[in-house]
Amino acid sequence: AVAGGGHHLSAGYPDPFTRDPTYRKVLATEFNSVSPENQMKWDFIHPEPGVYNFKPADQIVAFAERHGQEVRGHTLLWHSQLADWVTEGDYTDEELRAILKDHIQTVVGRYAGRIDQWDVANEIFADTWDDGGVRLRDGSTGATANIFIQRLGPGIIADAFRWAHEADPQAKLFLNDYAVEDIGAKSDAYYELAKELLAQNVPLHGFAFQAHLDLQYPFPETLDENMQRFEDLGLETAITELDVRFTLPEDGVPTAEQLAEQADTYQGVLEACLSVDDCNSFTIWGFNDKYSWVPSFSPGQGAATVMFEDYERKPAYWALHETL
Ligand code: XIL
Numbered sequence: 001a002v003a004g005g006g007h008h009l010s011a012g013y014p015d016p017f018t019r020d021p022t023y024r025k026v027l028a029t030e031f032n033s034v035s036p037e038n039q040m041k042w043d044f045i046h047p048e049p050g051v052y053n054f055k056p057a058d059q060i061v062a063f064a065e066r067h068g069q070e071v072r073g074h075t076l077l078w079h080s081q082l083a084d085w086v087t088e089g090d091y092t093d094e095e096l097r098a099i100l101k102d103h104i105q106t107v108v109g110r111y112a113g114r115i116d117q118w119d120v121a122n123e124i125f126a127d128t129w130d131d132g133g134v135r136l137r138d139g140s141t142g143a144t145a146n147i148f149i150q151r152l153g154p155g156i157i158a159d160a161f162r163w164a165h166e167a168d169p170q171a172k173l174f175l176n177d178y179a180v181e182d183i184g185a186k187s188d189a190y191y192e193l194a195k196e197l198l199a200q201n202v203p204l205h206g207f208a209f210q211a212h213l214d215l216q217y218p219f220p221e222t223l224d225e226n227m228q229r230f231e232d233l234g235l236e237t238a239i240t241e242l243d244v245r246f247t248l249p250e251d252g253v254p255t256a257e258q259l260a261e262q263a264d265t266y267q268g269v270l271e272a273c274l275s276v277d278d279c280n281s282f283t284i285w286g287f288n289d290k291y292s293w294v295p296s297f298s299p300g301q302g303a304a305t306v307m308f309e310d311y312e313r314k315p316a317y318w319a320l321h322e323t324l
Helices: 021-030 055-066 084-088 093-110 147-152 155-167 185-199 223-232 256-275 315-323
Strands: 070-077 117-122 172-177 206-209 212-214 236-247 279-284
Touching: 021 055, 055 070, 070 093, 070 155, 070 236, 070 279, 093 147, 093 155, 117 155, 117 206, 147 155, 155 172, 155 185, 172 185, 172 236, 185 223, 206 223, 223 236, 223 256, 236 256, 256 279, 256 315
Parallel strands: 070 117, 117 172, 172 206, 206 236, 212 236, 236 279
Antiparallel strands: none
C-alpha cells in the first residue's frame, strides 16, 4: 500500500509543488506514489485544440522517477475541468469522438511505461443527490453531463479504456468515483457496469474509491466487503483521494475530539484497503491543510488532511503510521 500527495496548479491556488520546498521534501521522503492533483486534467494539459501543455505534468513524473515513486495518472474521461473548446465547440459526433481518442492516446502515450495506474473514467455516474447516482452522466438527470457520454452514448466508456490500453498496454486502467465506498445504489451501478465491461473484454483493471469523507456521515462500514466484491470480479481496487473533512468550530481550530474521529476514519479506510488482497494503492488527496481543496469547495469545512498548515502532524498521520 502506498500513499501519494496531490498537487495544485490552478489559478487562485498556490502551487506547493513548485513553490514550497518543505512540501517537496515531505512529498519526496514520505510517499512512494504521487498523483497530479490537476496537471493531467484536460483543461490543464490540452487547453486549446492541438495545444498540449505537458510541462507541469512532466515535472511531476520526473520528480516521481527521481525519488523512486510510482505515478497515478488522473484523469481522461471526466465532465469537469474539461477545456471550454471541447464543451463549447460546434463539433459533429464523429469529430467529438476523434477529439477524445486523440486526447487519450496523446496523453497516455506521452507517459507510456511510466504511469502505473490511470483513472480512465472519472465520476461517470450522476451525483448521489441526483437520482441516487445510479445513472450515467448522459444528460438525462440534473447532474452535469459528461459531453462524451451524452453525445456518443455509453459505449464511449469502453472505447476510452481500449484507446488508453493501446497507448500504454502496461498501465492498469481504473474506474474512479466518490460516494461509492459503501455497498449501495451507486456502487451497485458500478458493479454492474464493471461486469458488463469485463464481459465485453474491455481492458478494465480496477475500481477505485476516491474516499472524500465527511465526519457528518457515518463511516462506510461496508468498504472492505465492497472492495472484496470488485476483487472477486478479477479487478484491483484502490483508494485514490482520501481526505476527511468536518465542520470547523467558529475559531477555525479543530477540537481534539474531531481530530480523534478523523484519525479513526483515516485508519479505518487504510484497514479496509489492507484487509483485501488487491488494494494496491492508497492515496491521500494532499497532505497539508494549507493546500487542501476542501475549504474552497465546501466553505465552513476543512482541516481534512493529515497535517496542519505548519506541517505539524495530526493524530490521523500517526494513525496511518501505526496501521502500516
Ligand atoms: C479537485 C482538486 O483537488 C482541486 O484543486 C480542483 O480545483 C478541483 O478538483 N474528485 C476528483 C479530483 O476526481 O480530481 C478533484 O480534485 C476532487 C474530486
